[in-house]
Amino acid sequence: LSPSLVPFYLRNEALKPVLRKYFREKPPDLVHVQHLMGLTVSFLEVLQELEIPVILTANDFWFLCKQNHLMNPEGRVCEGPETVDKCADCLCRHQLNITEEELPNLFYELADWRYTHHRALRIPDLILCPSRFLLGIFQRYGFVNDRMAHLPQGANLFTPAARPDRAIPPLIFSYLGGIYYRKGLDLLIDAFNQVDTTTAELHIYGEIDKPDYFAKVMQGVLPGKKVTYHGGYQPADLPRILADTDVAVVPSRGENYPFVIREILHAQVPVIAAAIAGIPEIVLDNQNGLLFRENDAPDLAVKLARLIEEPELIDTLRTGIKPMKSMEQDAADIEEHYRDILSRRAASTGLATSRGPASHASEGPGRMAVETSIVIPVWNNLELTRQCLESIWQNTPADSFEVIVVDNGSTDCTTEFLYQEQTAGRLRAVFNKQNLGFAKACNQGARAARGDYLVFLNNDTIVTQDWLEELINCAKKDGSIAIVGAKLLFPDDTVQHAGAVFNNYKKVYHIYRNFHKDHPAVNKEREFQTITAACMLIKKDLFFKAGLFEEGYQNGFEDVDLCLTIKRLGYKIFYTPKSVVYHLESKTPGRFAKDEANSRLLHARWYDHMTPDDSKYYQEDGIFIEWLGNEEEKGWAILHDANENIFWQEAVRYKEQGAFPKALENYKKAVKFNPFDPRHLIIAEELAELHELMGNYSEAANLYEYLLKNELSPQHFYKLGVLNKKMNKLPEAIEHLEKAKELLTGLITNNALASEVPDYVPEAMTV
Numbered sequence: 001l002s003p004s005l006v007p008f009y010l011r012n013e014a015l016k017p018v019l020r021k022y023f024r025e026k027p028p029d030l031v032h033v034q035h036l037m038g039l040t041v042s043f044l045e046v047l048q049e050l051e052i053p054v055i056l057t058a059n060d061f062w063f064l065c066k067q068n069h070l071m072n073p074e075g076r077v078c079e080g081p082e083t084v085d086k087c088a089d090c091l092c093r094h095q096l097n098i099t100e101e102e103l104p105n106l107f108y109e110l111a112d113w114r115y116t117h118h119r120a121l122r123i124p125d126l127i128l129c130p131s132r133f134l135l136g137i138f139q140r141y142g143f144v145n146d147r148m149a150h151l152p153q154g155a156n157l158f159t160p161a162a163r164p165d166r167a168i169p170p171l172i173f174s175y176l177g178g179i180y181y182r183k184g185l186d187l188l189i190d191a192f193n194q195v196d197t198t199t200a201e202l203h204i205y206g207e208i209d210k211p212d213y214f215a216k217v218m219q220g221v222l223p224g225k226k227v228t229y230h231g232g233y234q235p236a237d238l239p240r241i242l243a244d245t246d247v248a249v250v251p252s253r254g255e256n257y258p259f260v261i262r263e264i265l266h267a268q269v270p271v272i273a274a275a276i277a278g279i280p281e282i283v284l285d286n287q288n289g290l291l292f293r294e295n296d297a298p299d300l301a302v303k304l305a306r307l308i309e310e311p312e313l314i315d316t317l318r319t320g321i322k323p324m325k326s327m328e329q330d331a332a333d334i335e336e337h338y339r340d341i342l343s344r345r346a347a348s349t350g351l352a353t354s355r356g357p358a359s360h361a362s363e364g365p366g367r368m369a370v371e372t373s374i375v376i377p378v379w380n381n382l383e384l385t386r387q388c389l390e391s392i393w394q395n396t397p398a399d400s401f402e403v404i405v406v407d408n409g410s411t412d413c414t415t416e417f418l419y420q421e422q423t424a425g426r427l428r429a430v431f432n433k434q435n436l437g438f439a440k441a442c443n444q445g446a447r448a449a450r451g452d453y454l455v456f457l458n459n460d461t462i463v464t465q466d467w468l469e470e471l472i473n474c475a476k477k478d479g480s481i482a483i484v485g486a487k488l489l490f491p492d493d494t495v496q497h498a499g500a501v502f503n504n505y506k507k508v509y510h511i512y513r514n515f516h517k518d519h520p521a522v523n524k525e526r527e528f529q530t531i532t533a534a535c536m537l538i539k540k541d542l543f544f545k546a547g548l549f550e551e552g553y554q555n556g557f558e559d560v561d562l563c564l565t566i567k568r569l570g571y572k573i574f575y576t577p578k579s580v581v582y583h584l585e586s587k588t589p590g591r592f593a594k595d596e597a598n599s600r601l602l603h604a605r606w607y608d609h610m611t612p613d614d615s616k617y618y619q620e621d622g623i624f625i626e627w628l629g630n631e632e633e634k635g636w637a638i639l640h641d642a643n644e645n646i647f648w649q650e651a652v653r654y655k656e657q658g659a660f661p662k663a664l665e666n667y668k669k670a671v672k673f674n675p676f677d678p679r680h681l682i683i684a685e686e687l688a689e690l691h692e693l694m695g696n697y698s699e700a701a702n703l704y705e706y707l708l709k710n711e712l713s714p715q716h717f718y719k720l721g722v723l724n725k726k727m728n729k730l731p732e733a734i735e736h737l738e739k740a741k742e743l744l745t746g747l748i749t750n751n752a753l754a755s756e757v758p759d760y761v762p763e764a765m766t767v
Contacts, residue, residue, distance in 0.1 A: 010116045012040045019046040028052060030338055033124075035059060041120035048123045053341050055334075056124040058134055060256055063117045063143055066091060066110065069182055070137075070277075071254035076295050080137050084110045118143060125341045128334075130257035131278025135547050139569070149337075150547030152281075154330030155262035161239035168311045169199030170226070173304065174245040176233070177252075177260055179217075180209040184251035184274065186217045190297035191251075193222045195305040201226040205233045205241055242267035246314055247307055253295055255279055265289075266324040270317035272303050281552070284604055287320040287597075320597075322552075340447045347450065372401040372453040372468060373540070375445030379408040379435050382417055384460045384584065389427070391462040401455075401468065403427040404448055406441040409434040439549035439558040442533070446543055454543055458534040460584040461488075470578035471537040474525060482542045482571035483563060485531030486579035489517050494672050496583045498522035499575040500530045500560070501614040506607060507599075508560055511617055516672040520643050521621035523577045529613060531573055533559030535581045542571060550605075554594035557602045564606045623674075641677040645670055648683055655686075660694050681710055688719070697723050714743035 023046070030053040036043055047054045061070040064081055072078045072090055081087050087110050088103070121127065121143050128151045129135035135150050137143075173192075177183050185204070192202050204227070208214045221227045233241060242248070248264045250273040257278040264271055265282070271289035273279050283289040290306070292299040307313060374392065378385050385405070392403060405418055409432050418429040430444050442456050453472060457463075467486060474484045488497035494514050498521070501511045508530060512522050533549075536559060546565040549558040563573045618625050622642035651666035667687040671680055688703035701723045704716045721737035724730070 010040060010113060011042045011045075012038075013042060015039065015042050016046050019043065020050070023047075023050055023052060029342060030055065032057070032334070032338075035062065037062060041116055044120050044123045053345050054124045055126045055128065055337060055341065056121075057128045057130070058138065059130065061134070061137075063121060064137060066113065069254040071182060076253065076276075081114065084114065087114075125344070126337055128337070129547070131281055132547055132550075133278040133281070134256055139545065147541075147544055148547075149544050150550075151330075151333060151337075152325055152551070153257060153259075154325045154327040155259055155266060156235060157266055157324060157326045158235070158239055158263075160267040161243035163243050168246060168314075171200045171308055171311055171314075172244060172246045173200060173202045174241065174248050175202070175204045175206065175251075176238075176241065176248060176264070177206045177250070178209050179204075179206050179214050181213055182252065182254045184253050184295075185214075186220070187251040187253075187295065187297045187300060188249050189217050189220055189227070191300035191304055192225060192227065193220070194298065194301035195308065197225055197304075197308065200304070200308050201228070203227075203245070204229045205231070205237075207232040238263060239267065242269050245269050246311075247272060249300075249304075250274065250279070250283075251292075251300060252276065252279075257282070262324045265321050268318050268321055270314055270321070272300070272307075274300075280604070284320070284601060286317075287600060287604075288317055288322070290317075336444060336447055343448075344450075370400065370402045370451045372455055372472065372537075373445070373449030373451035374401055374403045374455045374457055374468075375406065375442055375449065376403065376457050376459050377406045377408060377438055377441035377445065378410060378414060378459045380410045380412045380414060381459060382410075382412050382414045385414060386417070388457070388459045388461050388463075389421070391464075392457075393426070395463050395465050396468050402450060404430065404445045405459075406430040406432070406445045408432050408436055408441050437551070437553075438533075438555045439551045439553055442558075443548045443551065446540065446548060449540060452540055454538050454540050456533045456536045456538075457581075458583065461535060462582040463535075464580045464582070467535075467579045467581055468537075470576055474574055474576040474578070475537060475539065478572065480570070480572050481574050482539055482566045482569075483531065483573040484537045484579075485528075485573070485575045486535040486581045487517070487522065487575075487577040488532065488534060488581050488583040490514075491582060491584070492672070493517045493669075494675075495519075495522050496585055497532045497534065498577065499526070499528040499617070500532060501617060502529065502610050502612050503614050504612045506603065506610040506612060508557075508602075508610075509614075511614060514672075514675050516647075516669055516674075517580075518647075518669070519673055521617075521623065524621075525574065525576045525578065527572050528575055529567060529573065529611065530560045530563035531575055533562070534583055534585075535579075538562075538566075542566060542569070545569065552601055553598045556595050556598040560602060561605065564609055568609065637676065638678060639674060639676040641674045641679070643674070645673045645679070645683075647673055648679075651683075651686070655690060660690065664690055664694065681707060685716075692719075692723065697727050701727070712743065714740040717743065 019042075031047055032055045033039075033043065034057050044054065044056075060068055062068050064070060065078070066087065070078045070080075078090070084107055088106050091106065091110075121138075125147065127138075127148045129138065129148065130151065130153045132150050135148060138148065175185060175188055179185055188202070202225070218227075218229070242264060246269070248269050248271050250258065250261055250271060252258070252274055253276070255274075255277050261271055261273060261279065261282050265288060271283050273283045273289060273291060274294045275285075275291040276294045280291060283291055285291040290303045292303050376385070376388065389403065403426070405427055407415055407418055407429060415431060418427070418431070421427050422429045428448065430448060432441070432444075436444075446454055453475065455468065455471065471484045471486060475481050485497065485499070487495070490496050494516055495512050497510050498512045498515070499510070500508055502508050510532070512519065515522055546562060546569060550561045553561065566573060615625065618639070624640040624642075626638045626640060628636040628638065647666045647670035651663045651670050654660070654663035654666060664687075667683065667690060671683045671687055674680060684703055684707055688700045688707070691697070691700035691703065701720060704720045704723070707713070707716050708720075717736045717740035721733045721740060724733035724736060
């Protein structure tokens with residue numbers, strides 16, 4: 001680390017002429033750098049000089065840490081390079097014999113290292129980070145680029161071998177990987193020594209990088225412990241090894257996004273792993289494995305003991321293992337980035353890309369600059385997609401937007417329709433051979449987008465006049481606003497979305513769902529922790545800074561995760577009622593099939609960052625919430641409303657004037673004003689009486705049946721009897737009149753009669 005070596009560590013000037021000559025003779029469309037070790041930042045500087053597009057995948061901590069592994073002398077993952085002093089102290093304690101006279105040189109080199117790498121990371125057109133942890137570290141300490149994205153890597157998806165038909169015990173634990181201190185085999189041996197392993201065995205596979213370390217570790221194995229070292233292994237050996245393994249253990253002290261864990265899970269083997277760096281993004285605690293505290297052998301011992309004592313838990317964890325991303329999928333994702341970068345370069349220079357395949361991403365209409373890219377993921381339901389698109393074209397200023405539809409392998413006529421529309425210049429399309437899910441489709445669309453803003457829009461929506469302008473207007477009011485959500489309505493003008501909140505158990509839900517669109521509470525422009533992505537505007541640079549939608553979710557909670565990420569980055573999420581969109585809500589089959597698993601993932605990632613806030617909004621809006629039963633389990637609530645129901649007042653006025661049609665119109669709005677306020681039952685009864693006055697006997701009868709689900713009133717049974725008689729439904733009339741009589745004479749109780757009335761539940765809100 002002497003000053004004379006600084007040029008080699010940071011730049012390799014001797015390499016530059018060679019690179020210039022090579023790239024001029026064989027100019028590539030794009031260069032993808034997997035590591036700069038040996039090449040140094042000089043490699044990036046030459047690519048910038050020659051104006052060659054470049055993607056950099058940050059596979060480890062090389063830019064951040066002089067030792068590459070970001071591990072402190074105590075064997076824990078470092079929080080990051082906050083200061084040069086901290087890094088100098090770590091190097092001195094870790095491995096260097098630095099004299100006092102040499103310390104100034106060390107500080108100089110580390111400061112120059114940091115400054116040079118900060119600048120070098122601004123060169124690539126895109127930086128890909130396999131883990132959110134690594135992306136977050138880069139952003140936290142200023143190692144940033146305008147385009148950084150989280151892209152989980154694929155794994156070698158070999159064909160797993162059949163598991164032998166054997167009983168447990170013995171329970172077989174396996175360690176796979178290199179053998180040196182950072183990989184933590186000593187932690188595993190320590191933990192294995194601490195538990196009763198009479199019915200368990202530990203098998204070790206891996207090359208010995210540090211013989212002295214390995215010898216010391218094996219000397220620590222207590223007598224009677226069944227620990228076997230099998231030597232190194234090749235990739236072809238993995239199916240056999242993992243078929244013989246019940247649970248794999250990855251006790252590393254320092255990692256990023258380990259391949260070995262994904263290979264293990266691919267073989268349907270649960271994993272116990274240290275909760276460090278990017279590992280919790282792969283191993284989900286109590287879902288596909290168990291996590292233990294970093295560098296903590298006693299906590300690892302607890303996890304080992306739990307599986308030894310509860311071997312049936314292994315099958316439960318095995319069922320929680322989701323398919324791993326393949327190398328082929330990884331290649332397809334990376335190729336999309338190649339196309340996107342080449343398209344952007346071509347658009348900025350006005351030149352076509354040099355080779356046919358790379359220019360594919362720039363095909364389609366609308367290459368002029370646009371402010372907003374509207375991304376619509378679709379799977380079948382062509383008529384809904386057509387309806388959505390027509391509403392956009394009718395209600396959005398031309399030339400201010402582009403539409404990108406991502407077809408998730410539709411099996412109806414959607415694909416053919418999109419080809420036709422793309423040829424006609426009305427949209428751009430991305431075609432997938434299979435359904436990749438909401439998050440991945442949206443991310444694909446975002447990568448192809450040219451606008452400064454992205455709008456993610458469900459295809460079961462109908463936008464209204466000024467919808468997009470109002471979203472953008474809200475975003476421009478404050479530079480800290482990153483995301484804006486619209487007021488989403490059901491076709492009957494009741495609210496589907498007016499912001500989302502968390503209850504005391506950190507369950508997220510749409511506040512004021514089913515309220516009337518004109519209720520004061522849903523017409524306030526304000527900040528929330530999260531909003532829905534059924535219609536979400538986000539600044540594109542911040543979408544990429546946040547790492548895009550997390551693809552671990554399966555059609556649910558991706559939007560909540562993204563909002564919480566944006567909030568953690570210091571930006572705001574707003575809801576504006578001025579942007580109105582009708583939402584038919586989740587017409588795609590199986591939309592909610594994974595809600596439970598998605599909810600577990602959300603809580604695993606964000607539980608400590610969620611703030612219960614529903615009561616704050618209710619208090620602000622003059623609404624008192626009364627819970628019925630257990631809030632956590634059932635979530636039934638009554639919302640007592642202090643807001644003035646103007647529709648009710650108008651309805652009563654028109655009724656008194658004899659203007660029944662106008663009264664009817666206002667009563668229908670009044671009963672929807674707040675359907676969870678007990679007063680709406682009074683309104684419903686008055687509406688039933690009005691229907692009867694107007695001769696609408698069937699509508700009146702329906703309302704009285706609805707009222708009976710909330711209160712078993714003899715008056716309502718009597719009214720139903722009279723109405724059925726007027727409609728010449730004599731058996732039903734007799735039945736209802738008899739029940740009214742019985743209630744009046746006390747022959748039956750409300751509870752007994754309730755069992756005869758279908759769906760007897762007080763009208764309340766489900767959270």
